[in-house]
Amino acid sequence: MVNGVINIYKEQNYTSQDVVAILRKKLGIKKIGHTGTLDPMAQGVLPLCINKATRIMDYLDYDLKVYRCICKLGLETDTLDIWGNILEEKKIPTLSKEDVIKAFQIGFIEQIPPKFSALKFNGKKLYEYARAGIELPDDIKKRKTYIKSMDLLSFDGENIEFRVVCSKGTYVRSICHDLGVRLGTCGTMSYLEREASGVFTQDDAISIEKIKDMDINELLSHIKVTEYPLDKLGKIVVPMDHTGSKFITGMHIPPAECISITPGQFDEEIPKLHDHLLDEKFCVFNENGSFLGVAYYSHQYHKYVADKVFYEE
Secondary structure (H helix, E strand, O other), X not given: OOOEEEEEEEOOOOOHHHHHHHHHHHHOOOOEEEXXXXXXXXXXXXXXXXXXXXXXXXHHHHOEEEEEEEEEEOEEEOOOEOOOOEEEEOOOOOOOHHHHHHHOOOEEEEEOOOOOOOOEEOOXXXXXXXXXXXXXXXXXXXXXXXXXXXXXXXXXXXXXXXXXXXXOOOOHHHHHHHHHHHOOOOEEEEEEEEEEEOOEEHHHOEEHHHHHHOOHHHXXXXXXXXXXXXXXXXXXXXXXXXXXXXHHOOOOEOHHHOOEEEOXXXXXXXXXXXXXXXXXXXXXXXXXXXXXXXEEEEOOOOEEEEEEEOOOO
């Protein structure tokens, strides 16, 4: 059985689900999922998890994503990008690069996601409400997100090109909208490229067209092992005998039985966004290097407890 993660470069005019469908057909595998939606007119890195690797998706919430974006000032649309219906056009005040940089928001922010987005409320996606003409109160839709950094790449008085490093679930379209408002006008996204998602970058991503032309063996060579993206988690190495067997059967592991314990390297702000990340997670390996699963430290039992087991005898 094929398990692992493959890094795809999604071009414009493909939905994220289109990419999933292409890989399902190519590999003959149904259980494939992407790690974060890219809108059809956006492009860039789209990692796909295959078979058992779909179980690691929760842990990828530790990851930061990197986007390069262009915000067009003086224009507002219903979708918050240039492909939507124009709602308003405003005069753009005279602005300097310093004015733009001062308007960047860093740290924890509250966002109102675009009306046309796949975020769910009461079991329905927001774009379904929008298409039906149903307005939702803004305070219902607000969500907390984390912006690690924003860097100005260019500014010509109308178009702001910037790079943003942010947590999963951040809407760059909303960043553009809010940036326009803070600069005394309005703003909409005219270009978006995801340059990185956690450990995956555009440099090692495979285009959809290349995948279509690959034979199956070449495609399989691009699939990374299941634990490859979990570089932000800590690492525990246990003996191959009794302790390893205890872990894969769900028994708790005392720290004294571990050969080594290495803490994680994730951004310390990220767990504040996700309750399921509050207990630090560790990848567990036996001394032979086999990946056994993911554990967390239980302060109740003072032992490491299996969160998910991946190893099979």
